[in-house]
Structures are given as structure tokens and as C-alpha cells.
Amino acid sequence: MMVTTPISSAATGPAAREVLPPLLSRLYPAVMGILNVTPDSFSDGGQFFSPEQALAQARKLIADGADIIDIGAESTRPYGSRPVSADDELKRLKPVLADVIALGVPVSVDSMKSEVVAWALDQGAAIANDVWGLQRDDGMAALVAAHRVPVIIMHNRERADPAIDIMQDIATFFSRSLEIAARAGIASDRIVLDPGIGFGKVPEQSMIALARLAELGSFGLPVLVGASRKRFISSVVPSEPQNRIGGSVAAHLIAAQNGARIIRAHDVSETVQALRVAAAIKGLQ
Numbered sequence: 001m002m003v004t005t006p007i008s009s010a011a012t013g014p015a016a017r018e019v020l021p022p023l024l025s026r027l028y029p030a031v032m033g034i035l036n037v038t039p040d041s042f043s044d045g046g047q048f049f050s051p052e053q054a055l056a057q058a059r060k061l062i063a064d065g066a067d068i069i070d071i072g073a074e075s076t077r078p079y080g081s082r083p084v085s086a087d088d089e090l091k092r093l094k095p096v097l098a099d100v101i102a103l104g105v106p107v108s109v110d111s112m113k114s115e116v117v118a119w120a121l122d123q124g125a126a127i128a129n130d131v132w133g134l135q136r137d138d139g140m141a142a143l144v145a146a147h148r149v150p151v152i153i154m155h156n157r158e159r160a161d162p163a164i165d166i167m168q169d170i171a172t173f174f175s176r177s178l179e180i181a182a183r184a185g186i187a188s189d190r191i192v193l194d195p196g197i198g199f200g201k202v203p204e205q206s207m208i209a210l211a212r213l214a215e216l217g218s219f220g221l222p223v224l225v226g227a228s229r230k231r232f233i234s235s236v237v238p239s240e241p242q243n244r245i246g247g248s249v250a251a252h253l254i255a256a257q258n259g260a261r262i263i264r265a266h267d268v269s270e271t272v273q274a275l276r277v278a279a280a281i282k283g284l285q
Contacts, residue, residue, distance in 0.1 A: 019106040019126045020150050020190070023067055024222050028279035029256050031272050032108065032264040033058075033066030034228065035100070037092045038075045051095040058100045065272035068127065069100055070264060072110030076131045076199075086115040097123050108152070114139035121147045131199065132156050133177040134184075141184035150190040152224055153177045157200025166205040167212050170195050174219060192262060194224040197251075203232035210251055213258035226264030227251035228271075249274045 023030035037054045058069055073092035074084045089111060101107050101124040108127035109120035114137045117128045126149060133153040134141045144151045155170045174193055181191060193216060195209040206227070216223050233239060233247030245267050252263045256275055265271040 019068075020192070020222070024261050027283065028275045029260055030067040030262045031065060031268055031275065032068040032070045032224070032226075032262055033061030033064070033268045034226075034264060034266050035061065035069050035071045036075070037071060037073050037096060051099070054096045055099050058103055061268050062103055062105050064269035066105060066268045068106050068108055068262070069103075070108040070110050070127075070129055071097065071100060071125075072129075073116070074111065076110070076112070086113045089113065089116045090119060093120065097125070101125065112136050112140075114143045118143050121149060126150070127152065130154065131196070133173060134180045135173075135177060141180050141186060144181075144190075145185040148187070148190070150192060151181070151186060152192045152194050153181070154194035155196040155199065160200050160202045160205070162202045162205070166201060166208055167215055170209065170216070171218075174216075178219070188221065192222050192224050193219060194226065194264075197225060197227045198230040198232060203235035206230065206232040210254050210258070213255055213260060217259050222261040223259055224262040224264060225252065225255035225260040227255065228265040228267065245270055253278055 035054060035058055061069060071093070073089040075082070093109075093116070097107070097120060106126040107124070108129045109117055109125045110129040110131070111117050111120070112130055112132045117130075117140065121128065121143075128140070128144050128149060129152040130136075130140055131154045133155060134144075134151070153174065155173045157169070178191070195213065195216065197206045197209060201209065210225070210227065213223065213225065228248045229241040229244045230248075233244040233251070237247060239247070248265065248267060249270055252260075252265065252271055253274055255263065256278065263271055263275065
């Protein structure tokens, strides 16, 4: 567990970032564009590491239709990622975060460290995206509650176990996270659940999570799915991450059909087009 991060005085001010309601009220899911300012992310590590490259990519994601920019400064890829310190994350974020926020689209900070999230929220980031669902850093839940911002709670495991019922494991994990959130005072209307496609799962379990995604509706909370370029696609059609656009779009259409309200993607233009066309066709049925 990490140490609790002190909450800044700015965190107790009035909430001014009610970003979820307008995005969740549409007929098609919102799209979260991925911006990795890392040297080692599984798909695009190093491509947007410099502030200039990162800002150019953020502009492209927005032009392609991204509703949210999700910026991360530590690779959390399920296979072979190397942990970095909070100081290293902040060194990667500080040159670019303010400029990305200034583009006018809500920014989500993808970090499991409350120290990093606290700084990003103080700069104007609007959403906390915790890949360990409030269960890795003891200070995260209190921080989110104090800032009164939305939080994405993602399911994760230290290692995959092909023998378990993955949907039961996800449900148990979420129940534990929601208890932590409730004790901290996080409002339920600021919580989004993410089944963590590819994290702590063998490829078949990732596909099961997509096929049975509707079961998560029992929590009564919006669901985010990030299947973009994930390894399970290659288990069906052998391919490198950059060549998995078709599989990503297919998975995201299934996710939307099964109730996902936010889609996290690298290939924003293709994803937006697919989701909007599918919604338009469905609207004529």
C-alpha cells in the first residue's frame, strides 16, 4: 500500500467538473482517447513522449472526435511493464498536462498513485482513472471524494488464473471497491466501472468479460470498456498491436451493444464512426 497523500485546500472547493452527465445521456457511447506520455506502453510507447508530440496527438484525438482525453505517464500494460515512481510520472506530466487541459476537452489522469492524481486534479484534470480500483493506494478514495470528481474503478489482478469464474471475480472486486468508495464519501453518480480487459486475465477471460458485460448492469453504474489493441485480439487473429484496429472496433461494438457507455480507444476516428453508425442503424429498428 502507498502512503496517504495530503489533500490540498483547493480540493475542498465547489465542484465545477460535472463532466459525465452530458456524455452518458447520448444514444451512443462517449469515446475516451488514449494519450500515453510513456516510453514503454504496449502499443504506442515512445511515440508521444515529448511534450510537442503529446500535444499534437491530443489535438488529433479531439479532431477525430474524442470526448475525453485519458493521459497516462506510467505504462500499466499487463505484460512486462516497469513500475515508475510518482516523481517520474510527474516529470512526464508537468510539461504537457496544462496544455492538454487548455484544449477544452475533459482530461482523465490515468494513475494508481494519489500523489500524481492530486497534482493533476489541482491543474484542472476532471477525472481520476485508477487501474487498481481504489485498492492499491490508501489515499486515493479520500482524494477523489474531496475533489468531488468522477473516478473510473478498474478491475485488476496480480496475475491471471484461467481456472476462476472471471465475472464472479470482477463482481467481488467491484463490491470491495464500492465499499471503499462509500466509506470515503464518493457519490455513486461519480463512479464508472471498468472490467479491465486484458488485465489479470487470459485472452478467453477478456472475451468472456465482453460477452457477459451486461451482467455488470446489476451495479447500476456506467461501464467503461477499453479493449483497444489488446492481446486477446491476437489470440483470434495473430497480429501486432498496430494491426488490431478491426478487432478493437468489433470488441467495442459488442461492448456498446452490451451496455458500455464509455469506450477507451487508441484509434478514435474509426471508433467514433463505428459507434455512431451502429447507433444510427439501431435507431431505425
